[in-house]
Amino acid sequence: MQKYALQGKDFSQIYDLLALRVLVDEVHDCYSALGVVHALWHPIPGQFDDYIAMPKESMYQSLHTTVLGPGTRPLEIQIRTHQMHRLAEYGVAAHWRYKEGAKRDNKFEEKIAWLRQLIEWQKDVTGAQEFVDSLKTDIFQDQVYVFTPKGEIKELPSGATPLDFAYRIHTDIGHRCVGAKVNGRLVPLDYQLSTGEIVEIITTKASKGPSRDWLNSSLGYVKTANAREKIRQWFKRQQRDENIARGRDQLDKELSRLGVSGINLEDLAKQFKYDRVDEFYLAVGCGDVSQHAIASKLVEKEEAQKPPVLPTSSSRPALPPSGIQVMGVGDLLTRLARCCHPVPGDEIVGFITRGHGVTIHRTGCPSVMAHEERERLVAVEWGRVREQSYPVDIRIEAFDRDGLLRDVATVVAEDKINMTAVSAVTNSDHTATITATIEVTGIDKLSRVLSKLEAIKNVYVVTREVSQK
Structure with a gap:
């Protein structure tokens, strides 16, 4: 007018x-x-x-x-x-980017224009809505657009969770988050958000703050670096001595859980650019160094300057290439010990057998430590091998409940890990012990699946088993 x-x-x-x-x-x-x-x-x-x-x-x-x-x-x-008007004319995505002050992106605007044209083309076609819905993932594959209960739009990277959303709203909301609703229904905090969903964060003033599990990348609680950094800063503000003690306990637990021994902690700290072990403990306790990062460093140590793979004996075609380099020895048959099941990333030692080449054990394996003929031990290291799976025995302790074994199998299957054997025993104190043999490609993959198994309801400890034979 x-x-x-x-x-x-x-x-x-x-x-x-x-x-x-x-x-x-x-x-x-x-x-x-x-x-x-x-x-x-x-x-x-x-x-x-x-x-x-x-x-x-x-x-x-x-x-x-x-x-x-x-x-x-x-x-x-x-x-x-x-x-x-901008929302009505150009849609949710373009409206929100403008509102948040995002830089002009010609490619993004071309996608918006293309989508509008496709909608016009499909107006009179049966199944038009399904056609447009199928395009959303391709067009907006790098971000999702979700709403607050008041209708405000928030952009997050693909794979973002309610916790990422909470920290995007406000740091305190993230710290006090205890649950979330998406489109009116309760969802877990590791739920991956999709474009168009309405997200409501449930908070409480009684919250003790973020959980350290939120920093475990294997559990998938947070996707954005912004949320992760805010959580880390919260833990850094806690008592230094408390974090050092917690970091020491977490590191000991992780090395024990992976069955790793003989690690020089000063060398490990320097790999993470810390001059003192206490500073390394503090970083672990604050969440700056994750369990997965520790496992990955153990693998990196083994992969650095690996020698080429030595061919195995043609007389034993049934054995897969172990990829083990026996120091100072040429072509020699090697095999992995069944008592301790070493995997890439483990510290290993060779034991010269009579007529069966060299058996590869984990350093600290009880079978090797108890052997009196120490002169038959030889230095070995992992060579470069094609990716293959190695058997590992694990032990799960939990308070017994219906569906426990099913949940364990589901976690293993979702991680695309093969389980070759499993047994479960219910104890008189209403606890359950589950032992299983799984196949992993290395110690970093093992660390990931152990973390996920430990997050299962009622599970209180998951460890890597070592035969005492």
């Missing part, structure tokens, strides 16, 4: 209009404009819709009213803010 007033025109000159759109700056201006409209012209009963108070499912917002305009001709008027 302002446009026509500036041009010196009145409504007698724009009778051809069937509808009029009014754009204002703020939400309260929408209702002020509505009052002016209804004061000027008589509203038609039953022809008023408030989509600002009650947005459509597409998050469209506007005031719609139809009045008897000049000449008693019906005139539909839409009143909305500029932001509401």
Whole structure:
């Protein structure tokens, strides 16, 4: 209306209009404009819709009213803010990027234009909605757009969780988060959000703060670096001595769980760029160094300057290439010990057998430590091998419940790990012991699956087993 007033025109000159759109700056201006409209012209009963108070499912917002305009001709008027107009014209994604001050992205805008064109093409085609839905992943594969309960839009990277959303809203909301609802239903905190979902964060003032599990990348609680850093900063503000003690316990637990022994902690700390072991403990306790990172460093140590693989004896074709280098020896048959099941990343030692080449054990294996013929031990190291799986025995201790074994099998299967044997025993104190043999490609993969198994309800410890034979 302002446009026509500036041009010196009145409504007698724009009778051809069937509808009029009014754009204002703020939400309260929408209702002020509505009052002016209804004061000027008589509203038609039953022809008023408030989509600002009650947005459509597409998050469209506007005031719609139809009045008897000049000449008693019906005139539909839409009143909305500029932001509401941007959402109506260009969709959720473009509106939000503009609102958050994102830099102009020509490729992104081309995708928006393409999507709008596709919608036009598919309007009269059966299954058009399914067609458009199938395109969302391809077009917006790098980000998701979700809503707060108040309709605010938040952009997050693909794979983001409710915790990422909570920390995007406010640091304190993330710290006090105890649960989440998506589209009105409760979801776990590692739930991966999808575009268009409405996310509600459940908080409590009684919260003791973030869980250290949130920093475990294997468990998938947070995706964004922003959320991860805020969680780390929270732990850093805790007592230094407490974090050092916790870090020492966590490191000991991780090395014990992986069955790793004989590690020089000063060397391990220097691998993470810490000059002192206490500083390394502090980093572990604060969450700056994760369990998976420790396992990965153990693998890196083995992979550094690996020698080429030595061929195995053709007389034993049934044995897979072990990829073991026996120091100072040429072509020699090697095999992995069944008592301790070494995997790449483990510290290993060779034992010269009579007529069966060299058996490879983990350093600290009870079978080797108990052997009296120490002169038959030889230095060995992992060579470069194609990726293959190695058997590992694990032990799970838990409070017994229905479905425990099923949940264990599900976690292993979801990680695409083969389980070759499993047994479960219910103890008299209502605890359960599950032993299993799984096949992993290395110690880092083992660390990941052990973390996930330990996160199962009622499970209180998961360790790598070593035969005492």
